[in-house]
Amino acid sequence: xxxxxxxxxxxxxxxxxxxxxxxxxxxxxxxxxxxxxxxxxxxxxxxxxxxxxxxxxxxxxxxxxxxxxxxxxxxxxxxxxxxxxxxxxxxxxxxxxxxxxxxxxxxxxxxxxxxxxxxxxxxxxxxxxxxxxxxxxxxxxxxxxxxxxxxxxxxxxxxxxxxxxxxxxxxxxxxxxxxxxxxxxxxxxxxxxxxxxxxxxxxxxxxxxxxxxxxxxxxxxxxxxxxxxxxxxxxxxxxxxxxxxxxxxxxxxxxxxxxxxxxxxxxxxxxxxxxxxxxxxxxxxxxxxxxxxxxxxxxxxxxxxxxxxxxxxxxxxxxxxxxxxxxxxxxxxxxxxxxxxxxxxxxxxxxxxxxxxxxxxxxxxxxxxxxxxxxxxxxxxxxxxxxxxxxxxxxxxxxxxxxxxxxxxxxxxxxxxxxxxxxxxxxxxxxxxxxxxxxxxxxxxxxxxxxxxxxxxxxxxxxxxxxxxxxxxxxxxxxxxxxxxxxxxxxxxxxxxxxxxxxxxxxxxxxxxxxxxxxxxxxxxxxxxxxxxxxxxxxxxxxxxxxxxxxxxxxxxxxxxxxxxxxxxxxxxxxxxxxxxxxxxxxxxxxxxxxxxxxxxxxxxxxxxxxxxxxxxxxxxxxxxxxxxxxxxxxxxxxxxxxxxxxxxxxxxxxxxxxxxxxxxxxxxxxxxxxxxxxxxxxxxxxxxx
Amino acid sequence: xxxxxxxxxxxxxxxxxxxxxxxxxxxxxxxxxxxxxxxxxxxxxxxxxxxxxxxxxxxxxxxxxxxxxxxxxxxxxxxxxxxxxxxxxxxxxxxxxxxxxxxxxxxxxxxxxxxxxxxxxxxxxxxxxxxxxxxxxxxxxxxxxxxxxxxxxxxxxxxxxxxxxxxxxxxxxxxxxxxxxxxxxxxxxxxxxxxxxxxxxxxxxxxxxxxxxxxxxxxxxxxxxxxxxxxxxxxxxxxxxxxxxxxxxxxxxxxxxxxxxxxxxxxxxxxxxxxxxxxxxxxxxxxxxxxxxxxxxxxxxxxxx
Numbered sequence: 001x002x003x004x005x006x007x008x009x010x011x012x013x014x015x016x017x018x019x020x021x022x023x024x025x026x027x028x029x030x031x032x033x034x035x036x037x038x039x040x041x042x043x044x045x046x047x048x049x050x051x052x053x054x055x056x057x058x059x060x061x062x063x064x065x066x067x068x069x070x071x072x073x074x075x076x077x078x079x080x081x082x083x084x085x086x087x088x089x090x091x092x093x094x095x096x097x098x099x100x101x102x103x104x105x106x107x108x109x110x111x112x113x114x115x116x117x118x119x120x121x122x123x124x125x126x127x128x129x130x131x132x133x134x135x136x137x138x139x140x141x142x143x144x145x146x147x148x149x150x151x152x153x154x155x156x157x158x159x160x161x162x163x164x165x166x167x168x169x170x171x172x173x174x175x176x177x178x179x180x181x182x183x184x185x186x187x188x189x190x191x192x193x194x195x196x197x198x199x200x201x202x203x204x205x206x207x208x209x210x211x212x213x214x215x216x217x218x219x220x221x222x223x224x225x226x227x228x229x230x231x232x233x234x235x236x237x238x239x240x241x242x243x244x245x246x247x248x249x250x251x252x253x254x255x256x257x258x259x260x261x262x263x264x265x266x267x268x269x270x271x272x273x274x275x276x277x278x279x280x281x282x283x284x285x286x287x288x289x290x291x292x293x294x295x296x297x298x299x300x301x302x303x304x305x306x307x308x309x310x311x312x313x314x315x316x317x318x319x320x321x322x323x324x325x326x327x328x329x330x331x332x333x334x335x336x337x338x339x340x341x342x343x344x345x346x347x348x349x350x351x352x353x354x355x356x357x358x359x360x361x362x363x364x365x366x367x368x369x370x371x372x373x374x375x376x377x378x379x380x381x382x383x384x385x386x387x388x389x390x391x392x393x394x395x396x397x398x399x400x401x402x403x404x405x406x407x408x409x410x411x412x413x414x415x416x417x418x419x420x421x422x423x424x425x426x427x428x429x430x431x432x433x434x435x436x437x438x439x440x441x442x443x444x445x446x447x448x449x450x451x452x453x454x455x456x457x458x459x460x461x462x463x464x465x466x467x468x469x470x471x472x473x474x475x476x477x478x479x480x481x482x483x484x485x486x487x488x489x490x491x492x493x494x495x496x497x498x499x500x501x502x503x504x505x506x507x508x509x510x511x512x513x514x515x516x517x518x519x520x521x522x523x524x525x526x527x528x529x530x531x532x533x534x535x536x537x538x539x540x541x542x543x544x545x546x547x548x549x550x551x552x553x554x555x556x557x558x559x560x561x562x563x564x565x566x567x568x569x570x571x572x573x574x575x576x577x578x579x580x581x582x583x584x585x586x587x588x589x590x591x592x593x594x595x596x597x598x599x600x601x602x603x604x605x606x607x608x609x610x611x612x613x614x615x616x617x618x619x620x621x622x623x624x625x626x627x628x629x630x631x632x633x634x635x636x637x638x639x640x641x642x643x644x645x646x647x648x649x650x651x652x653x654x655x656x657x658x659x660x661x662x663x664x665x666x667x668x669x670x671x672x673x674x675x676x677x678x679x680x681x682x683x684x685x686x687x688x689x690x
Numbered sequence: 691x692x693x694x695x696x697x698x699x700x701x702x703x704x705x706x707x708x709x710x711x712x713x714x715x716x717x718x719x720x721x722x723x724x725x726x727x728x729x730x731x732x733x734x735x736x737x738x739x740x741x742x743x744x745x746x747x748x749x750x751x752x753x754x755x756x757x758x759x760x761x762x763x764x765x766x767x768x769x770x771x772x773x774x775x776x777x778x779x780x781x782x783x784x785x786x787x788x789x790x791x792x793x794x795x796x797x798x799x800x801x802x803x804x805x806x807x808x809x810x811x812x813x814x815x816x817x818x819x820x821x822x823x824x825x826x827x828x829x830x831x832x833x834x835x836x837x838x839x840x841x842x843x844x845x846x847x848x849x850x851x852x853x854x855x856x857x858x859x860x861x862x863x864x865x866x867x868x869x870x871x872x873x874x875x876x877x878x879x880x881x882x883x884x885x886x887x888x889x890x891x892x893x894x895x896x897x898x899x900x901x902x903x904x905x906x907x908x909x910x911x912x913x914x915x916x917x918x919x920x921x922x923x924x925x926x927x928x929x930x931x932x933x934x935x936x937x938x939x940x941x942x943x944x945x946x947x948x949x950x951x952x953x954x955x956x957x958x959x960x961x962x963x964x965x966x967x968x969x970x971x972x973x974x975x976x977x978x979x980x981x982x983x984x985x986x987x988x989x990x991x992x993x994x995x
Contacts, residue, residue, distance in 0.1 A: 015792060016830060018815035053813075141817070143828040145844050147786040147855035154828065155789070155844070187806050249812065280836050298836060300810040311810045314835025314870070321772065321875060328770075349963070 005045070006122060008060040008168070009198045011160035012134065013182055016053050017153050019248030021140060022214075025153070026051040028138055029058050036129045041067050042122055050212050052251045054186070057212065059198050065164075067119030076100070076111035086111065123163050127170045130161070134172045148175050158182060165196050184208020185251050187302060209252040209303070217247040224255040225297050229285050232257065234293050237284040242277060249281070250301035256308045258282075258316045262294040264323040267330045268411045274401040275326050280319060329396030338412055341391035348394070353463045354510060360455065361390050363506035367451040370502045374494055377443035378421075385425035385448045388413060392426070406430050425449075432485050434478060435533060439485045450486050450494075453479040454503040461519050462504065462512025480526040487553045495552050496523050527553070531560065540564055543687035555632060562634040563683050567690070571642040578648035579685040582672040585657055589669055601671040605663060610654045611671060614647040618674045625681045637682050648675060700873040703803060705881045706889060709868050710756055713780050716801045717754035720794060722782065725755035730944060731951040734759050734820075735781030735861055739943055742823060744783070745845050745857040746982055747989040751785035756864070760951065762958030765901030768894045771876035775900050776893070778864040787844055787858030795842065795860055799834070803871060810835050818843045822950055822974045824850040824982075827859070839867050849982025850975075865889070904958040913952045913959070917970070920948035924977045928984055937988035939981050946977035 010033070017025065026049035034047050037060075045062025076089035079102045090097060093113040101112045135150065145155040150173030161168045161178035171177040182201075183192050189208035195201045202212055211217045221243060229236045247253065264272060269292040276282040276296050283297040296319060300311050346358030354360070364386040372382035392398045392409035401408075410427035414420065425448040428440040440449050460466070460474050467476050487494055500519050504512060528541045544559045566572035590596050606612050621640055628637035657672065659665045679685050704712055718724050728738040735757035736742060744751050757779050765775030784791060792813070796806055804811075813830035818841065820826070829843035841861040845853040865877050874880055878890035924945035931938045953970045956962050962970065 016813035016815075020815070141828065143844055143846055143856075144854070145787050145856050145858075146789065149854075155787070157789070187811070249814065282836075301812060302807075302810045304808050306808065308810075310808050311835050314809065314837060317873075317875070318836040325772065347963075 004065040005061075006063045006065045006164045007162075007197060008063050008122075008126065009057070009160065009162045009195070009201060010059075010130070011055050011057040011182055011201070012152075012156060013055050013158045013160065014152055014156045015154040017051070017056070017248075019053075019245045021153060022051040022053075022248045023244075025056055025137075025139070026214075029056055032133050032137075033058055033060075033130075036133065037063070037125075040125045040129075041070075041119075042125060051214060051248075052210060052212065052217075053249060054251065055182070055210075055212075061198075063163075064122060066121050067125065069119045070117045072115045072117055074113045074115065076113060079109040079111055081111075089113070123166070123168045126161070126163065126168045130168075130178075131170050131172045134159075148173060150175050160195060160201075162195065162197065184210050185301075188252065211252060214247055217250070217253050218243055221246055221253045221255055221299055224253075225283055225299075228255060228257040228297055232285070232293070232295060234285040234287055234295060236297070237273070237286055239277065239283060242281060242283065246281060246299040250299055252301055252303065254300045254303050254308060255297050256300055256312050256315075257295060257297050258312045258319065260294050260296065260316060260319050260323055264320075264327050265292065265294055267323070267327050268404075268408070270404055270407055271326055271330065271397060271401055272323065274404060275322050276319065278401065278403070279322060280315070282315075282319070326397070326400060329400055333395040333397050333408075333412060334415055336395075337416055338388040338391040338409065338418075341394050342387075344394045345390055351459070351463075354459045354507075357390050357393060359509070361387060363455055363503075364389060364448070364451050366506050367455060367503055368447050371450050371494070371499070372444070372447040374498075375443055375447060375492060377447060381419060381421055381444050382425070382447040384419075385422040385429075385444055386451060388418075388422065389426050389429050389448060389452070421445075432482050435481065435485075435530070439489045441490060446486055446490055446492070450483060450499070451503075453482045453486075454499055455506070457483070457519060457522075458500055458503040458512070458515070459507065459510075461515040461522070462507065462510070464513060464515075466518065466522070476522075477526060480523055481530055484523070484527055484530055484553060488557060491554055493552060493554060496520065527556070531557075536560060536564060537567075537689075539687055539689045540567065540683070543683040543685060546684040546687050558632065559634050559683065562638050563688075565635075566638045566642065567688065571645050572638075573690065574649060575642060575645045575679075576685055576688055576690055578645065578652065579675060579679050581652055582648070582675045583686055586669060586672050586676065589658070597666075597669040597673045598677070599670050599673060601667050601674060605667040607664070608655055610647070610650045611668065614651045615671055615674075617644055617647040618671070618678055622674075622678045622681070625678060629681055634682070641679060641682060644675070644678070700871065703871040703873065704868075705872075705883045706864070706868050707883050709802060709864065709871070710778075710780065712801055713798060713862065714754065714756075716798045717782055720752070722752045722754040722784075725753050727755060727757050728947075730947050731760045732757065732947055733761055733950065733954055735779040736820065736823065736825070736859065737947055737950070738781065739940060741781065741783050741857075741859065742825075742848065742978070743939055743943060743982065743985045745785060745848055745853055745859075746851055746986050748855065749785075749989060751783055751857060754780070754782045756780050760954070762900075762904035762954050765897065765904050765958070767901040768878070768897040771878070774865065774877065774893070774897060775904060776896065780862040780864050782860040783857050784860075785853075785857040786855035791858045791860075792842075795832070795840070799839075802867070804834060813842065816841065821971050822953075823848065823978045824975045825978075827853075829859075834870065837866070837870055839863065839870060849979045851982055851986060904955060905960075908955050908959055910956060910959050910961050913956050917949050917952040917956070917973075920945045920952065921973060921977060924949070924981070928980050931984060937984045937991075939985035939988055942984060943978075943981040946974065946981055949977060950974045 030047050030049040037044060042064045044060050047058065047060045050057040074093055077085040089111060093115060095113050101114065102109050103112050139153045142151040142153055144151055156176050158181060159172065159176055159178040160180065160182045162180055167178060167180050169178055180194050181192050182195060183189055184205060185208055193204055195204060205212050211220065225236050272292060273284045276284055285293045285295045285297065287293050298315050300308055302311065304311065342358065345361055346356050348357040350357045350360050365383045368386035369379045369383040372379045389409065392405060392412060395408060397408045398405050406429050407427050410423040413423035413426055421442060421444045424442055425445040428445045429448050429452045431437055431449055432439040440446050456474065456479050457476055460476055465474060497520065500516055524545045528538050531541055532538055540560050540563050544556055544563060586597055601615055603612065603615055606615060621644060624640045625637050628640060655668065657668045659668060714724050725740055732738065738755060738757050740753050740755065758776060759779055760776050762775055764773050766773045796811065800806060812833040814833055816829060816831040818827045818829060825848045827843040827845040831838045832840040832842055839862065843859045845857040845859060847853060868880050869877060872880060878888065878894055880889035882889055882892050924942045927938050927942040927945065953974060
């Protein structure tokens with residue numbers, strides 16, 4: 001039989017698949033099926049997965065039609081073994097004596113059976129593994145339906161399974177049997193149809209108003225939306241996440257443009273956009289001057305005889321009603337001053353063990369003032385911003401759109417005519433919310449944003465609610481990264497240790513555990529992650545942290561970057577090698593002797609020039625390194641250290657540390673300990689890889 | 691230029707009462723038992739024992755009913771065009787959920803005058819969970835031209851017990867659906883019948899009075915007391931059954947409903963703190979659970995005899 005190349009098409013057709021699960025499902029289907037093919041030694045050229053709201057499809061091309069034949073060899077007993085042993089072997093391989101070979105091996109002549117295993121047809125292999133694969137498909141959330149036990153993301157209706165046009169038949173969970181049929185669009189399609197191959201499948205789907213390819217659907221939505229916007233002289237507000245979601249929600253996307261009443265444009269644009277996006281999944285539009293326009297684009301799943309007129313009218317009505325609600329809340333909220341909400345905050349629990357939001361505000365006022373003081377900025381403004389920072393949490397607007405917290409506070413503050421620095425600080429208190437989010441830079445904003453995060457970190461660490469593994473329910477990692485970015489990007493000379501202590505001090509009425517150490521480690525970890533993303537070697541970060549006990553981020557970063565520069569040149573690499581050699585010898589000898597060598601060597605005990613030179617260099621350098629570190633002139637510290645390179649190299653080339661003379665040996669070990677302690681003034685070189 | 695979109699009032703659309711009649715006859719034609727509303731204060735159609743108890747166990751179930759729902763916290767003294775503390779749901783439960791349940795549902799919309807070729811009907815992910823009933827299911831919100839018109843749920847668990855076979859639950863928010871079909875922006879403008887009676891005539895006064903009662907008048911001490919009494923009574927009924935080797939899940943469950951409503955009123959009066967809230971919900975869930983357990987036992991033993 002010739003080894004032909006086949007095409008396999010699999011489609012699992014179901015009720016509507018949640019958009020957020022679609023991409024992963026397509027990727028999983030491809031990974032799982034191709035892994036099984038590989039396991040079965042079946043090769044293929046390409047495998048492509050597709051997903052729509054109702055179908056999960058896999059198309060494999062250039063697939064082996066049969067498995068390759070394989071010969072399996074089994075060695076039996078010796079040729080002259082007793083009959084019983086030979087018979088046992090024949091039975092076990094299921095072959096008669098005359099088909100058994102005798103082979104000469106170093107230990108004698110042995111019986112060999114060569115069992116020919118015919119490769120199975122691909123269709124048989126598929127039939128065998130697909131039912132289980134589908135039954136155990138890794139949906140994040142799956143369900144049962146009807147009276148069956150089969151699980152799928154939503155009820156499964158049919159399976160299309162074609163190998164070169166022939167149905168590869170199998171049944172999943174006694175329930176759904178594969179066939180050559182599928183259906184098109186829920187409303188515009190003309191019912192079930194028969195499919196012969198992938199080309200036919202795609203063509204018939206298109207005829208039945210299904211665009212199979214996600215990218216193609218995205219393209220349709222984007223192009224049509226841009227055109228609708230341009231026709232109105234407007235611009236589409238970019239939103240790739242929404243685009244993805246919309247492409248997953250419709251099998252036949254038809255973008256349409258609608259209007260809403262311009263009177264709603266009084267409401268902050270972010271609130272209007274949130275109402276449109278979160279609740280309705282609409283694109284927003286803006287005019288060329290950047291202002292929000294009273295238009296929206298929704299992506300319908302239908303092409304109708306009235307050119308979507310009824311659909312547009314319906315959506316407009318829904319949006320107008322929703323915006324009426326939003327405007328109602330906006331107008332209501334404007335009637336109350338931010339400070340008048342303060343008593344209400346006492347009634348909201350922030351966390352059972354950390355008290356109310358009101359208590360939190362009291363802490364934030366003091367902490368913001370402390371930070372502002374350290375920064376040398378306006379203490380009064382910072383504490384006033386902190387005092388009003390949480391009031392928007394009890395407004396109708398934030399109740400409706402929680403993601404607008406902070407920002408709405410700014411709008412209310414501005415409407416009250418408060419200082420714009422206060423409003424801005426309220427707006428950006430939660431920033432930066434991630435590695436790519438804007439980082440506040442205005443001093444009052446920075447003080448309040450830092451206080452906001454430090455209060456959370458210290459509080460949750462203090463009640464032992466630390467992040468573990470993938471669990472970080474209070475987003476403490478994000479808070480720590482925020483603190484790091486705020487400090488580093490604004491070059492603030494604040495010690496993390498002092499900052500943590502100040503934050504902890506505010507928790508007067510709560511029993512917090514002492515977690516300064518944990519928090520320090522946590523910051524160190526976060527800093528590593530942050531710097532790694534900026535291409536800094538993690539071992540250099542560890543070395544800097546571990547060597548200095550430093551908690552001033554700006555200083556740490558300078559150290560790290562000068563260290564990185566040193567390690568990039570020959571001097572640094574050799575210096576490190578010398579350090580490691582010294583540290584290794586010390587470790588071994590210290591272990592052997594059961595004591596630590598730590599001190600200053602005695603010049604009078606030195607006999608060799610090389611040890612004297614090294615000693616002099618170390619003595620000379622130590623003070624200068626110390627001074628440079630003190631002056632925060634790390635570059636100088638590194639340059640001074642680099643001068644140690646050649647004395648160290650020469651020492652190791654010519655001096656035997658383990659001298660037979662006990663006092664000489666001790667003195668040389670002390671000299672090595674001086675290398676260690678001097679270099680450790682700058683960083684813990686032991687932690688550096690290389 | 692006015693950009694206001696004139697919402698077209700559809701004078702030919704069915705009135706509110708006709709809408710209910712149409713849904714009832716549609717589902718009756720599908721073989722559903724048309725039940726009447728349960729005669730107690732509940733927060734959702736799901737609380738009707740036809741759903742909350744009967745969705746458990748192997749017995750087939752096909753039923754449809756209107757259920758008045760009370761959500762004390764949603765009262766707006768009749769001043770909000772969309773929010774009511776008392777409104778109607780139309781509920782359909784089908785066990786085991788039939789293969790064509792989505793088609794049946796779409797046909798019911800067609801019956802109400804929603805042409806699926808003219809409108810944009812979508813099934814948008816919405817997983818349902820009721821912490822008070824210890825229940826969850828997967829399904830969708832059904833959108834028609836961007837408006838949520840129904841909830842569609844495949845029950846997976848109830849009272850903490852697996853639903854097997856699975857019940858499909860369809861919940862139509864009747865006021866919202868009627869507003870959509872009649873093309874009105876204010877719930878009180880809905881035509882109740884075709885003889886000049888509006889939703890306003892029937893319910894405005896009711897909404898005003900109940901908003902005041904829910905938010906201002908209800909005696910919170912008495913409500914707390916009601917809650918505890920209902921809780922005790924529920925437990926007493928279950929205990930009595932256990933003692934006699936019998937099961938009384940239905941009367942016990944009535945007490946669970948009572949406790950739940952007392953809690954909702956307390957919530958509206960704003961006297962429940964966050965931690966207390968979780969505790970109250972947990973207590974109602976415990977009641978729901980023991981009722982469901984008794985119900986399951988009653989049908990299993992019924993099976994044996």
